[in-house]
Amino acid sequence: MLNENIIEKVxxxxxxxxxxxxxLFVENTFNSSIAFNDNKTKQNIVGNDYGxxxxxxxxxxxxxxxxxxxxxEALLKAADAVSKAAKGGxxxxxxxxxxxxxxxIHKVIIPNNTIAKKEKIDFIRKVNEASRGYNNxxxxxxxxxxxxxxxxxxANSEGLHVEDNRNxxxxxxxxxxxxxxxxxxxGEGPGRFAGYEFFNSIDPVELGKETARVAVTMLNxxxxxxxxxPVVIDNGFxxxxxxxxxGHSLETTAVAKGASVFxxxxxxxxxxxxxxxxxxxxxxxxxxxxxxxxxxxxxxxTVLIENGILKxxxxxxxxxxxxxxxxxxxxxxQSYKFAPASRMRNTYIANGNDDFNxxxxxxxxxxxxxxxxxxxxxxxxxxxNFSIGEGYMIRNGKIAEPVRGATLIGNxxxxxxxxxxxxxxxxxxxxxxxxxxxSVPTNVGQPAIKIDEIIVxxxx
Amino acid sequence: xxxNKGGAEMYSKEFETIFAYAKDKxxxxxxxxxxxxxxxxxxxxxxxxxxxxxxxxGIGVRIITGxxxxxxxxxxxxxxxxxxxxxxxxxxxxxxEDDDLVIxxxxxxxxxxxxxxxxxxxxxxxxxxxxxxxDLEKYAKQADERVFNVPYAMYADGKSxxxxxxxxxxxxxxxxxxxxxxxxVLSAEKDDKRMGMDFLITxxxxxxxxxxxxxxxxxxxxxxLNGLPVNSGKYPVVFNxxxxxxxxxxxxxxxxxxxxxxxxxxxxxxxxxxxxxEKVTIVDDSLHPEGFSTSAFDSxxxxxxxTVLIEKGILKxxxxxxxTARKDGVRSTGNAARxxxxxxxxxxxxxxxxxxxxxxxxxxxxxxxxxxxxxLQGMHSGANAISGDFSLGAQxxxxxxxxRKHSLKPFTVSGNFLxxxxxxxxxxxxxxxxxxxxxxSSVLIKELNISG
Numbered sequence: 001m002l003n004e005n006i007i008e009k010v011x012x013x014x015x016x017x018x019x020x021x022x023x024l025f026v027e028n029t030f031n032s033s034i035a036f037n038d039n040k041t042k043q044n045i046v047g048n049d050y051g052x053x054x055x056x057x058x059x060x061x062x063x064x065x066x067x068x069x070x071x072x073e074a075l076l077k078a079a080d081a082v083s084k085a086a087k088g089g090x091x092x093x094x095x096x097x098x099x100x101x102x103x104x105i106h107k108v109i110i111p112n113n114t115i116a117k118k119e120k121i122d123f124i125r126k127v128n129e130a131s132r133g134y135n136n137x138x139x140x141x142x143x144x145x146x147x148x149x150x151x152x153x154x155a156n157s158e159g160l161h162v163e164d165n166r167n168x169x170x171x172x173x174x175x176x177x178x179x180x181x182x183x184x185x186x187g188e189g190p191g192r193f194a195g196y197e198f199f200n201s202i203d204p205v206e207l208g209k210e211t212a213r214v215a216v217t218m219l220n221x222x223x224x225x226x227x228x229x230p231v232v233i234d235n236g237f238x239x240x241x242x243x244x245x246x247g248h249s250l251e252t253t254a255v256a257k258g259a260s261v262f263x264x265x266x267x268x269x270x271x272x273x274x275x276x277x278x279x280x281x282x283x284x285x286x287x288x289x290x291x292x293x294x295x296x297x298x299x300x301x302t303v304l305i306e307n308g309i310l311k312x313x314x315x316x317x318x319x320x321x322x323x324x325x326x327x328x329x330x331x332x333x334q335s336y337k338f339a340p341a342s343r344m345r346n347t348y349i350a351n352g353n354d355d356f357n358x359x360x361x362x363x364x365x366x367x368x369x370x371x372x373x374x375x376x377x378x379x380x381x382x383x384x385n386f387s388i389g390e391g392y393m394i395r396n397g398k399i400a401e402p403v404r405g406a407t408l409i410g411n412x413x414x415x416x417x418x419x420x421x422x423x424x425x426x427x428x429x430x431x432x433x434x435x436x437x438x439s440v441p442t443n444v445g446q447p448a449i450k451i452d453e454i455i456v457x458x459x460x
Numbered sequence: 461x462x463x464n465k466g467g468a469e470m471y472s473k474e475f476e477t478i479f480a481y482a483k484d485k486x487x488x489x490x491x492x493x494x495x496x497x498x499x500x501x502x503x504x505x506x507x508x509x510x511x512x513x514x515x516x517x518g519i520g521v522r523i524i525t526g527x528x529x530x531x532x533x534x535x536x537x538x539x540x541x542x543x544x545x546x547x548x549x550x551x552x553x554x555x556x557e558d559d560d561l562v563i564x565x566x567x568x569x570x571x572x573x574x575x576x577x578x579x580x581x582x583x584x585x586x587x588x589x590x591x592x593x594x595d596l597e598k599y600a601k602q603a604d605e606r607v608f609n610v611p612y613a614m615y616a617d618g619k620s621x622x623x624x625x626x627x628x629x630x631x632x633x634x635x636x637x638x639x640x641x642x643x644x645v646l647s648a649e650k651d652d653k654r655m656g657m658d659f660l661i662t663x664x665x666x667x668x669x670x671x672x673x674x675x676x677x678x679x680x681x682x683x684x685l686n687g688l689p690v691n692s693g694k695y696p697v698v699f700n701x702x703x704x705x706x707x708x709x710x711x712x713x714x715x716x717x718x719x720x721x722x723x724x725x726x727x728x729x730x731x732x733x734x735x736x737x738e739k740v741t742i743v744d745d746s747l748h749p750e751g752f753s754t755s756a757f758d759s760x761x762x763x764x765x766x767t768v769l770i771e772k773g774i775l776k777x778x779x780x781x782x783x784t785a786r787k788d789g790v791r792s793t794g795n796a797a798r799x800x801x802x803x804x805x806x807x808x809x810x811x812x813x814x815x816x817x818x819x820x821x822x823x824x825x826x827x828x829x830x831x832x833x834x835x836l837q838g839m840h841s842g843a844n845a846i847s848g849d850f851s852l853g854a855q856x857x858x859x860x861x862x863x864r865k866h867s868l869k870p871f872t873v874s875g876n877f878l879x880x881x882x883x884x885x886x887x888x889x890x891x892x893x894x895x896x897x898x899x900x901s902s903v904l905i906k907e908l909n910i911s912g
Binding site: 028031034035037038040041042043044045046047048049050051059060061062063064065066067068069078081082085086117118121139140142176178182183184185224226227254257258259261337339373374375376378380381382383384385386387404405406407409411455456457458459460 | 504507508509510511512513514515516517518520529530531532533534535536537541545548551552553554555556557558559608609611644646653654655692693722723724726801802803804837838840841842844846847849851852853870871872873874875909910911912
């Protein structure tokens with residue numbers, strides 16, 4: 001992407017005031033998106049994100065600058081600015097970069113932007129027709145078809161020089177059911193770290209129908225009750241509970257500052273005995289996967305919690321310097337506009353051996369959350385919330401009538417200990433996770449789990 | 461970002477290149493450019509945790525060909541790329557099926573826009589900015605021994621330039637700057653941990669008072685300690701001014717004419733109807749001198765204005781761009797919104813519920829038992845702007861007979877936004893804008909569901 005001679009000059013310049021470490025990140029990204037609603041292709045946009053970020057460390061201080069101008073002059077100016085923001089010790093000069101080829105573990109068969117627009121629109125139309133055809137209460141279908149091809153180059157003062165090419169494909173469908181006075185929504189957003197072959201692998205009719213089914217079910221549902229209940233949260237996006245209740249608090253971004261409920265808990269029991277949780281960037285073509293992180297390190301499979309015991313945080317380079325724990329290839333960023341930070345990849349609770357039906361049968365009155373919406377957490381307090389997208393009452397050990405979306409709240413340290421059963425149907429779902437280094441693709445996942453008690457924010 | 465020399469438009473060469481190339485290929489073209497620089501510093505344990513400098517620019521085109529619209533953008537600035545984005549936008553237009561009539565015009569200019577740029581702010585020394593952030597952390601730690609961590613102590617500022625021009629001769633530009641700072645503290649007592657935050661956004665650096673901001677955030681955090689569980693049920697609820705602004709912003713899309721026309725808003729067909737209590741007046745004002753979403757023109761270059769959306773409970777209008785306005789047979793309200801990377805939509809600017817006449821304390825005298833909400837979580841997941849339903853994580857206090865009795869353990873609040881607007885019992889006079897230019901006073905709602 002850039003001449004090695006220029007990269008070396010920029011890194012040398014960034015180090016010239018005695019910085020401990022310098023890094024250059026260059027990005028050239030092609031985005032394409034189609035927005036469809038009202039039975040029509042409404043908006044069509046393509047674009048080019050292009051820029052570079054220079055980062056230096058002085059001790060535990062990180063300095064970052066970015067620019068859209070990739071000329072030698074502009075990059076040296078950015079490097080000069082970051083170098084002068086602090087004063088270091090001995091100056092290391094003339095770094096020697098060695099271009100390293102990375103192993104591509106995520107094969108792309110049909111690269112993004114090589115398929116005709118018409119084919120994409122045909123796919124979208126099939127989703128739209130399937131949703132509208134499901135039930136005459138479907139009043140609107142919104143579909144967003146997104147492709148992204150991100151080419152990155154990362155070089156640093158330790159001699160690293162790597163490039164990678166990342167293909168992302170995702171379609172987001174939101175169906176609205178209406179009975180004249182009320183409206184409810186059903187949404188699905190499948191995506192992969194892959195090319196167009198992903199769209200060929202999904203059935204647009206099933207996708208459309210599924211969103212319509214949830215919207216119509218929720219339209220004809222009553223409100224959820226209020227109070228404390230046992231809850232069974234099913235697989236897929238249900239994994240958002242671990243993501244919010246625990247995941248963010250295991251990122252060194254929070255841990256290094258002491259602003260996490262899991263500080264000082266390494267090697268200690270923090271969860272139910274049978275709970276094992278993993279953050280894995282190596283799963284082939286999964287939405288949160290990568291070959292290398294945004295600091296140029298090979299991504300890894302990181303066991304966070306094993307049988308209830310805290311085994312690892314998610315650690316980026318600065319997090320490693322601050323906490324002393326080894327890096328886990330977790331340094332991620334939305335784009336060159338952000339300095340990297342420790343972030344989740346594909347994060348999931350591993351399969352247990354409890355039977356799903358026995359879980360339901362163990363509850364007299366509770367909630368079954370078939371699908372979850374999003375959520376959020378304050379890592380410092382551990383207080384989290386997430387919302388139910390498709391819910392049902394559990395009565396006398398059986399799944400009963402549907403109930404409308406309610407928010408569940410709890411405290412991370414607490415909720416992990418209140419998990420009492422883990423099933424064996426692990427599945428993942430795709431999301432965009434927002435934090436200090438921007439919005440990055442992440443998978444959440446889990447088998448069905450039972451939580452003995454959680455606050456349900458219903459209206460009855 | 462280039463220096464603005466004597467009011468002459470910046471990036472003229474880029475605009476000329478694109479216009480010249482597009483002239484014979486498109487019916488009309490609009491070019492939107494954003495450029496800016498920004499700075500931020502974060503402090504941890506009295507050391508600089510991070511410095512960020514940004515220098516960014518991007519250009520987006522919206523073209524009309526054969527009555528169809530196409531978009532493309534780039535952050536790479538060279539002649540070849542500029543020509544490519546015009547061609548890509550034309551290609552994109554071929555696949556657009558929207559039958560809305562889209563017209564570009566040379567709209568009249570708004571002459572009276574409040575000043576949104578401070579030369580003085582650009583001159584503030586970096587060392588003063590760092591000191592401010594350090595002081596935030598220092599004072600926060602000193603303020604109360606229950607504070608165990610200050611995860612956020614930061615200062616940021618920036619300057620942005622935008623220019624929009626179209627092939628009908630419209631050409632507008634705008635330069636703005638801003639500075640903001642926030643501090644977030646964690647305090648603990650027994651098992652209860654709480655976060656408190658305070659912020660200020662301004663163009664006058666002398667307005668930052670780190671001691672006061674630190675003390676406010678610490679008080680917000682420590683007041684919440686030792687929370688007791690709430691009994692689930694229905695309660696009268698007071699949203700403080702900050703949380704009322706958050707609620708308003710979360711449901712702002714119900715006023716968006718595009719959402720209305722596409723069947724995604726609860727307000728469809730309700731113009732002229734009473735949809736809220738008569739104490740409620742909701743306004744969007746792009747020309748508000750104290751807002752930070754102030755601009756004389758919108759993303760189509762259309763002149764902005766103060767728009768009354770709900771007047772004494774009656775729905776008066778939706779927020780429009782020229783496309784939705786043409787469809788409804790009304791005038792645009794100047795709320796077209798688009799970044800160079802995006803497509804044309806509609807958004808609020810300085811968006812607010814007008815202040816009432818009550819002192820905030822009076823609100824708590826209106827019922828024996830009231831729940832005060834001072835913090836909300838999960839707005840992006842627990843609130844559904846299409847149905848109006850919300851179920852949110854919340855923190856706050858129980859009031860009895862006009863006295864704040866005690867803090868509550870985290871609970872949920874749920875209801876429906878439109879119902880809530882009809883159930884407004886009293887509005888206080890403590891109007892304030894939040895950091896995103898949504899403004900409100902504290903508001904008493906007759907009844908909402910609380911679960912804990």
